[in-house]
Amino acid sequence: MLRKLLLSVTVVYTIALIIVTFINLNGVPSLGSSFDDKIYHFLAYAGLSGLWITYFKTSKKRCKLWFVFVIIVLFGVLLEVLQHQLNQNRTYDTYDLLANCFGVVIGTLIAARIDIIKLK
Secondary structure, three states: HHHHHHHHHHHHHHHHHHHHHHOOOOOOOOOOOHHHHHHHHHHHHHHHHHHHHHHOOOOOOOOOOHHHEEEEEEEHHHHHHHHHHHHOOOHHHHHHHHHHHHHHHHHHHHHHHHHOOOOO
């Protein structure tokens, strides 16, 4: 039951991240730094990888965590490139991509190191 809930939350989070990637974001709260956008990218992808790694850690058929890591990094690259192609108000930014990747690394490391209760 809890495992299904985790999957639902993870899928909803992923869909929300896709939507946020392609819409215009005006009025996002400021964190008071000159690189707020990079912090948001980092946190979003740390959360994404943390959720997916946690979900796959609970699977009966264990998935290689490095495979999940690579898929999430490629997902981030794809979204960063597509946002520029599909929304004229959004642009490709290599630093955003780096923040995404760093977030995936940290989220994966944290989720892989945390022992969670077996969710079934």
